[in-house]
Amino acid sequence: PGPARLARLPLARVKALVKADPDVSLASQEAVFVLARATELFVETIAKDAYMYAQQGKRKTLQRRDLDNAIEAIDEFAFLE
Secondary structure, eight states: OOHHHHOOSOHHHHHHHHHTSTTOOOOOHHHHHHHHHHHHHHHHHHHHHHHHHHHHTTOSSOOHHHHHHHHHHOGGGGGGO
16 A cells, blocks of 8 residues: 555545645645644544543543543643643
8 A cells, every 4th residue: 555545544634734835835646645644643642542541531532621631631642732
């Protein structure tokens, strides 16, 4: 599979977001792909960690407080506080 198939986020939209930053003049397809994939992995990780808090509350649906708990408890997410 090509790089476009490995990323689930639409690369054209990711590229548009990157180019919306006035500090960015050029963005290669490789850079856009890496950014999209890193974003997907980040969302997957924080969602899994937040889901653990939802399960502790005997729920199957994530709520904002589950994300807040994950951000507060996990050092890797400290930059989100």
